[in-house]
Amino acid sequence: MNLFNIISEIEKADPEILDKLNSRRDVFAALGNMSKKAALAAAPIALGSVFNKAVGQQTLNSANAVLNYALLLEYLEEDFYKQALAKTGLIPSGAATAAIQQIMKHETAHVNLLKGALSSNANPKPKSFDFGPAFDNYANFLAYAQSLEDGGVRAYKGQAGVIKSAGNPNDVLTVALQIHSVEARHAAHIRSMRKANGTANNAPWITNAEANNAVAAIYGPGNPTTTFPSEENFMQAGIDLTSLDSSYTRALASEAFDEALDDTSVRTVVGPFIKN
Incomplete structure (x- = not known):
């Protein structure tokens, strides 16, 4: 999981981070109290909740940087579904397998589109991805799939400002929008699959910041x-939506809009899965 590498990178971004926490020893003591498998499953959640507010920031400043960031996420999602489909008996046969096969094909198409847009500037695929207990059972798989798809939607939206300032070279905005909407459809379908499986009573949309046993940091705030x-x-836009209609609750208002997430917060969550 390269936890020490992650801590090191966080310290580079904010040398005073350990002063803001109790101590490095306390952080690892807390992780050490969990079983090995539980620690692996919870690490993205723990790291996201502990560090996102302290060091979250936008680090991308060019069209190619945005596209390579998107490419990394698509590499990760493509490999996630490939590994899941390769594990015998993990995904029920029939409609469930067909859906995941189709989603994987979409992710492969996204990878190819991004590599085509980047041409010789495309970063290579990481050597491997380790998703820990994601493939221990079908319920785990769907929870991780929801996390990655919902995270992808927020990640793409988070780069809108960079794309705008980049002047849209290489049709970056077109590429991003083409992928963003499909990731949202994937997220909705995975959520429906979780509900059908009886492992989560969640709707196809996000209500409040409810993770429903997915990676909680995906639904939390970034920085600032x-x-x-x-x-x-x-x-x-500075408007309290609940003030517009007496029947418009906070929950409903939260469902009506998706929120963006900065790239550092996203990388904090997905980083432990990437093995370079």
């Missing part, structure tokens, strides 16, 4: 929170 609020946000 004014730019990257959590999915429970009910304010849009």
